[in-house]
Amino acid sequence: MLSQHLAVLQVVVPLICAPLCALLPLAKPGNKLGNNLAWLLATLVSLTTFIIALLLTKEVSLHGVISYQLGGWAPPWGIEYRIDHLSVYVLLIVSAIASITMLAARKSVEQEIAHEKISLFYSAFLLCLTGLLGIVATGDAFNIFVFLEISSLSSYALIALGNNRKALTASYQYLIMGTIGATFILIGVGLLYMLTGTLNIVDLQARVPELLSSRTLHAAFAFFTVGISLKLALLPLHLWLPNAYAYAPSMITVFLSATATKVSLYVLFRFFFGLFSNEITFEEFQLDKILLPLSILAILIASSVAIFQDNIKRMLAYSSVAQIGYMTLGISLATKSGSIAGMLHLFNHALIKGGLFLAMACIVLRTGSVQLKNFAGLGKRMPWTMAAILLLGLSLIGVPSTAGFISKWYLLIAALEQNNWLAAAVIVGGSLLAIIYIWKIVEYAYLKSPIRQSDKYFNERIEAPLQMLIPLWLLVAANFYFGLKTSFSYGFAETAINNLFL
Amino acid sequence: MSKKRSLILREVCKLIVPAVLLYAFYVQFHGDYGPGGGFQAGVIFAAAVILYALVYGREKTQKVFPASVVRYFISIGLLLYASVGVASLVMGGNYLDYNVLSHDPIHGQHLGIFLIELGVGITVAAVMIMIFYMLDEYAD
Amino acid sequence: MFADYYNYWVAIILMMLGFYIVISDANLIKKIIGLTIFQTSVFILFISMSKVEGGTAPILADGITTYSNPLPHVLILTAIVVGVATTALGLAITARIHREYGTIDENIIHAQDEEEYEDDDEAAS
16 A cells, blocks of 8 residues: 555654754753764665565556555646656665665764754754655645755754754855745746646646746746756856755755756756757757856866865865866757766765765764865875775876766767767866865875874774764765666666756 | 743733643634745744743753653654645555545645644644754753 | 736836846845745636636626636636745844854955955965
């Protein structure tokens, strides 16, 4: 009986457990048992969403698109949850990253967040997870806006919990920019509703081609582009990302860097290839002419700025902006293979950046700082963590046999198919710039001797705890697995794009 | 804060607050028949409590609405809403399908909407009161 | 043209006013007010679009045959709640910022952050 309701359970399970997490400390907020119970509940819920996502994947591979009517009302009058290949691809990523984050979270959260707030932290995390899963699962345009705001509001609250005071200004700036972006998306949805009278994405897709001459449709498209780009952190609307990722609590950076922008990319795919079909997007609205120069600038500028950062979390945040440029570069090539490569990079980058920021969380736990000078000699003092950073850095650069190589390879092939030598050169150039900033970390960690800190014996091994190392190395192993065996990551993306494109 | 407000303010507040609370309940339960519903009712209820807190001080208000209890009501309202959906699942319909909640669809719809709006009203009122309490604490 | 579409003109003017306040004002609370005005203009856009000529408010009553479209009203109720939550969160963050930085002027806060970045850079080199 439960199996027919899987689509809605994907969203409802974290939604119900979020207030339960807030209720858990019972009498006294801040007692240790309550905090640990909250962590346990959040971990179990994340694992449950991952299992539901796996079951949905099996269902979609066997039976095709799943359509679930909320409240028993048939679409297009009612809200419909529509799970197809594209949704299930992103659902797997979000739930997997959430599970790994929660498995590793306990010690880091205890260190960074005030004791009274820890159960509220887990509650807000589950609400963020609900929002992200809801965006991917739903098939109604306004419902996407609602879940987008749920996930964004909980992200603002989570980022503001960081222990540096700059976390507050980072969260405020993200709030202002994110709300403007979401309001633009709302305006776009409203204009589309004005034209067609429906909010269901499948129904809108059927009605849009007749309205191509209408100026309102052009306005709606423009509003969508700006709104989605703000949430996606596409240059030049990326200004909120570096500070938000650098100063948030470490586990929140792990989660957000690997899911929030990926889900915004999913919204781009859903609106620009699902709602407006790809022919309309590229031929009528010429989206590729805007996206291509912005992506190239994003890759080159963000990678260059990353080289000069001393706060390594900020460096990796600018690197994220560059990698988002790679994904939109794939899309802007306006072909199926380009979009497949963009989707593939969505998958692989989540694994890479999630792992890198998880390693950063380990380093913050043991040394308290992510300034570059603190990395001196860390290769001897935290060997497993630094080895993971080295391997993940190789994946970020795109060394063969890693996941990063696969997505860069397919991006190159897609660019060369179009004889777009500039895009190909930029893809390779971005990798060269990535070598520089990864080398900075590796040089300090392995080739410099540890700095002497007052009375502490500076050669002692301060390796991260096992509960953080195991999820970290799970991600490293996943990088190499998906770097060698791409039948799932590439094959599924190919099916998703083939079903989406006309 | 120990300084007392003026007599007029205190007496008028004593007259207004019950009326506002009653109006909040009216708006809550007449959402099907006129403008109203959970969110509006929650805000009006919280407005009454906040008015009382502004005039008489936070400590007196917290004797009736202690912060720890208000915090629980935030979660309880949301759980009520989600539980109605789960109850629909258990009784054989889709999520939030009110038709299966009672012996015939019309009563089911009535019951479903009633409980959902109640959940929303509880959560919104609790959140607004909690926000006021926290911002008032900062002022000290 | 102005008379026929005056509701859209009102929405756009409010939108631009709100947006301008967000961008140009340095006081953090005024930015939030600008954001609220921006969101309110979107609500006006939606609701004015839902009016049907000759229709009354979308509440069932005897003897009335034409109602305005109730769906945008429901959408805007949701959007208003989202806006209220955003404002509340923004004000809470502003209160914390005031406690940590001692000011809510954006320029002064940026200046204090820049000093911290420079201190970090000096300590790093």
